[in-house]
Amino acid sequence: MSGFLRANASGDRAATNRIAIVLGLSLLLFTCPCRILRGSTGTVEKADRIEVRKAERVMSLLRDGKVLKTYKVALSRVPVGPKEREGDHKVPEGQYVVDVKNSRSRFHLALHLSYPNTADREHARKLGVRPGGNIEIHGLDSKLAWVGGLHRQVDWTDGCIAVTNSEIEEIWRPVSVGTPVEIRP
Numbered sequence: 469m470s471g472f473l474r475a476n477a478s479g480d481r482a483a484t485n486r487i488a489i490v491l492g493l494s495l496l497l498f499t500c501p502c503r504i505l506r507g508s509t510g511t512v513e514k515a516d517r518i519e520v521r522k523a524e525r526v527m528s529l530l531r532d533g534k535v536l537k538t539y540k541v542a543l544s545r546v547p548v549g550p551k552e553r554e555g556d557h558k559v560p561e562g563q564y565v566v567d568v569k570n571s572r573s574r575f576h577l578a579l580h581l582s583y584p585n586t587a588d589r590e591h592a593r594k595l596g597v598r599p600g601g602n603i604e605i606h607g608l609d610s611k612l613a614w615v616g617g618l619h620r621q622v623d624w625t626d627g628c629i630a631v632t633n634s635e636i637e638e639i640w641r642p643v644s645v646g647t648p649v650e651i652r653p
Contacts, residue, residue, distance in 0.1 A: 517530040542625060576637075
């Protein structure tokens, strides 16, 4: 193994970084299994709003202004600031709605958001760029589902909001198409 790490150190820094991340996640997995394995199986009543607070890395389901449940989330690789253009790897900020529920998502289940809204399109037009799209609240790729809540240790999406697969299943039920979503800095 030391030869493998030595070869990577001299040639492929990205591979070395990936190895460090995997080793770090493995360490977390084996040092706190009770926290990771404890899934949320509770049911949540119908939500009439979703609120995401990027700085806190949390998303809450609300009904009549009351928080029903709050989830820890992973964000995009560039989590600070609003999305402005296609490919900037940022999560948008503003008012959106769930416009599609995708049960065939690569990321288990996905709630597609109505980004870009009118203000986002106008802002991108003024910048002379495309606003991007396909922003979702989603679970994990089936190949990485075993990671569970550890995925939140690194911001990894391209502009989406990610939860575990068991959490997106729980969120899926009380959220309907048309549910407003507010994404705050």
